[in-house]
Amino acid sequence: MKHSSHKTYSYKDVIDSPEGLADSIAEILACPVTIEDANHHIVSYSKHEKNVDNARTATIMRRKVPEHVINGLWKQGSMAKLFESDEPIVVHKIDTIGLGDRLAISVRKDNEILGFIWAQTNDLSVTSGHLEEMKEAAQSVSHHLLRQQAKKKKTDENSKDFFWQLLTGSLKNPAEIKRMAKKYHMNLQGQLCVAVFEFTEEMSQAVERHAYYLTETLHQTRIVHRIFDGQQLILLFRTDNKEDANEMKQAFIREFTQKMKERLHFEDLKGAFGLVYDSPTLISDSYKQALKVLELKEQYSTGLHHVDNYQDLGVYQFINELAALQKKENYKNDALTHLKTYDECQNSMLLETLKVFLEKNSNVHQAAAHMHIHTNTLNYRLKRIKEIGNIDFKDVNQKTMLYLDLLIYENEQEDL
Missing domain, CATH: 1.10.10.2840 (PucR C-terminal helix-turn-helix domain)
Known part of the structure; x- marks a missing residue:
C-alpha cells in the first residue's frame, strides 16, 4: 500500500486522462480500480488485472455494469449507502453475482452523484489510509466527471427541441430527421416506440435523477432519448426487430415500476406504450397512443388496470370517440x-x-x-x-x- 507521502505522481497530473486516473488510483491502492458514471457506464478502468473477479470482467467487456450485479448491490444494501453518503464503504464479496471484496465511494458535486469508484481489494486489509485515499481520489475524479457531464448536458439541451419535434410531429421530412439525428447522435434505425410514465407523487430532482438512473441501468433497454414533462417521463425506445420490441416493452414497465416501488416507495406509478413503428416520422403517433392509454386507464381503471400497451386496448381504443358520436346524435x-x-x-x-x-x-x-x-x-x-x-x-x-x-x-x- 502506497500512502500519500510516497506517491510517484498526484491525481491532478492525469486529470485530462480518465485512463490515467484509474491507473493512478490503482497504483496507490495496489488493486484494480474502475471508475463509472452515475449510470454505471465505464469511464475508466485500470490495467491492473491480477486476480480480477467475474463482475469486473463482465463490466469491462460490456463497458457497463451488468444489471444482475447492480441488483445484487441494491439488495445487499451497498448501493443505498453510496447514494446516501459521500464516505467510502467496504463491500464484502457477494458470490451469487461474482463480486469479490470492494472498497467503493460515490463521486459527488454537492448532493448530486456524478459517478462511482470501485476498488477490488481481494484480501487487502482496508485501513484508514485507504479510506482517505479514496476520498481524495473522488475529489479528483469529480473534476473530470463534471466536465464530461457539462458536455453531455449541452448536447442534451440542444437535442430537446429536436425530440419535441419528433414527439409532436412538427418535423416530418425524413432527410431533415436523418440529419438532425446524426447531429445529436440519436440512433433512429430499426423499430421505435414511445413510453410515458406518469408519476402521482411530488416530483423532485432526486426522483428525476433516480428515474433517469433506472432507465440507464436496466440492461434490456435501448433508450434513444428521454425527457421529463411535468409529472411525466417520456422515453423513446429502439430495437432491431418488432418481436424484441414487444417483449422489451412488457419487461421494462414491470422492472421500472417494481424498482421505483422498492427504492423510492412509489406505489401508484402508471406506464404506457404506443405502437412500434419502423419510421421516425411516426414517433408522434406512438407518443399520442401512449398518452391515450394513460388517459383511458384513468377513465376505465377497472377494465384497464393491467393494460399498458395501446395494442391491448381492444374496443377501448375508440370508446371516447364512440361516446362523443352518441352524444352528438342523442343516442x-x-x-x-x-x-x-x-x-x-x-x-x-x-x-x-x-x-x-x-x-x-x-x-x-x-x-x-x-x-x-x-x-x-x-x-x-x-x-x-x-x-x-x-x-x-x-x-x-x-x-x-x-x-x-x-x-x-x-x-x-x-x-x-
Whole structure:
C-alpha cells in the first residue's frame, strides 16, 4: 500500500486522462480500480488485472455494469449507502453475482452523484489510509466527471427541441430527421416506440435523477432519448426487430415500476406504450397512443388496470370517440334504459349482472363466481334481462353494442 507521502505522481497530473486516473488510483491502492458514471457506464478502468473477479470482467467487456450485479448491490444494501453518503464503504464479496471484496465511494458535486469508484481489494486489509485515499481520489475524479457531464448536458439541451419535434410531429421530412439525428447522435434505425410514465407523487430532482438512473441501468433497454414533462417521463425506445420490441416493452414497465416501488416507495406509478413503428416520422403517433392509454386507464381503471400497451386496448381504443358520436346524435340504448329503470324501481342489479356476464364472455360459471352468487341465481337474472331488455344473447352484434354502451354509461355516471 502506497500512502500519500510516497506517491510517484498526484491525481491532478492525469486529470485530462480518465485512463490515467484509474491507473493512478490503482497504483496507490495496489488493486484494480474502475471508475463509472452515475449510470454505471465505464469511464475508466485500470490495467491492473491480477486476480480480477467475474463482475469486473463482465463490466469491462460490456463497458457497463451488468444489471444482475447492480441488483445484487441494491439488495445487499451497498448501493443505498453510496447514494446516501459521500464516505467510502467496504463491500464484502457477494458470490451469487461474482463480486469479490470492494472498497467503493460515490463521486459527488454537492448532493448530486456524478459517478462511482470501485476498488477490488481481494484480501487487502482496508485501513484508514485507504479510506482517505479514496476520498481524495473522488475529489479528483469529480473534476473530470463534471466536465464530461457539462458536455453531455449541452448536447442534451440542444437535442430537446429536436425530440419535441419528433414527439409532436412538427418535423416530418425524413432527410431533415436523418440529419438532425446524426447531429445529436440519436440512433433512429430499426423499430421505435414511445413510453410515458406518469408519476402521482411530488416530483423532485432526486426522483428525476433516480428515474433517469433506472432507465440507464436496466440492461434490456435501448433508450434513444428521454425527457421529463411535468409529472411525466417520456422515453423513446429502439430495437432491431418488432418481436424484441414487444417483449422489451412488457419487461421494462414491470422492472421500472417494481424498482421505483422498492427504492423510492412509489406505489401508484402508471406506464404506457404506443405502437412500434419502423419510421421516425411516426414517433408522434406512438407518443399520442401512449398518452391515450394513460388517459383511458384513468377513465376505465377497472377494465384497464393491467393494460399498458395501446395494442391491448381492444374496443377501448375508440370508446371516447364512440361516446362523443352518441352524444352528438342523442343516442340511447333502449335495452339499457329499460334495465336501468327496472333496477331503480326494484333495487335489483341487472345492469351490473349484464356487464359481468359480457365481460366473462357469456360464461355463466365464471360470471356467477365473480359475483359470488349461485349459477341458478345468475340464470334467473339473465332470464329477466332477456325479457326486460328484449335481448338475444346469441346475437354477437347486439352483445358487442351492449358491452360498449355499458362502458360508456358507467363512465358517464362516474363523471356526474
